[in-house]
Amino acid sequence: MTRSNTPILRIEGVGKRFGPVTAVDNVSLDIRENEFFALLGPSGCGKTTLLRMLAGFEAPGTGRILLDGKDISPLPPEKRPLNLMFQSYALFPHMTVRQNLSYGLEMERLPKADIRRRVDDTMGMTDLTPFAERKPEQLSGGQKQRVALARALVKRPKVLLLDEPLGALDKKLRERMQLELKRMQNEAGITFVIVTHDQEEALVMADRMAILKDGRLLQVGAPEEVYEHPAERFVANFIGVMNFIDGKTGADGVFAAEGLQVKAQGGKPGTATLAIRPENIAIGPPGDLPVSGIIVDIAYHGLDRVLHVRTAAAETPLQVRIPASGASNWKTGDPISLRLDPAKCRLFQ
């Protein structure tokens, strides 16, 4: 499916207050046609409220929501060409999978043959064909989740809104469903807007994502952009793992902390926090590389090991990610030396 840069959904200065709480604070962003877009942030950041405003269950206090250039803010949920998939699947327990999918289309009084074709197509896309005659209680959690998704897709909305769709699944199934959901979105050619508090989930699935905190939009971008170039310290910490080192940048642009000096990009003179990812620190025998440390912990992560290295520079041990093959000779308690890749260091001031 080709993706265009045309915005299908435009959120313009949207805000929402509940009494003294500002749930969503003047958010503006464009969601493009056919993209998989994630609204990401910690609990209480306003992502569900924003999604509910898109769906029409909540009226914006300020701003407008445009779909294909038309202001849909005054429209009730059922008049919007958007469909919201709820966190609790809300399947009809007494109906088969086929009946669960057909129901909404029968309500629209579509011809029987059309209903059958659309339901068959959607069951094919969501791998539900073998379960067509089963009732929800005869399905696993992952299968029920697919029925809920299929029921939303069969109505062919322009945009599908999903609120923590994988929240109820165990870790293994969730990881598999992340990839399936992405495949189904691609096949259906429908714009997906998903709410999640799980940064890994957003990184795996989303074409682009928005990071929210306290109702404010902090950054919008592709996963790799946000991971490589976090706009704020909060984003750097929230997405992936980041080491932080407090220190000072001199007039020459060199960042310095106890026992550590790095010529990082774009620093202004003054106090600064240097941020670096665990994969951007190299290790060597003691004395070989500029920063000295002691290994205080080694964590196993499948193909990788994460060494936790205490240094004079940082309050908490620095995390250093290395391939498992390079880790065999290191033990907790060993002295070690480190080098921070200057091109990968980021300064927050």
Ligand code: ATP
């Ligand atoms: P979570 O991941 O925990 O669901 P969220 O990011 O989706 O959180 P929202 O549910 O949008 O956050 O809530 C944002 C803020 O608005 C919170 O402080 C919440 O307590 C408040 N809030 C949400 N809905 C209401 C409501 N109907 N009445 C009063 N306050 C509300």
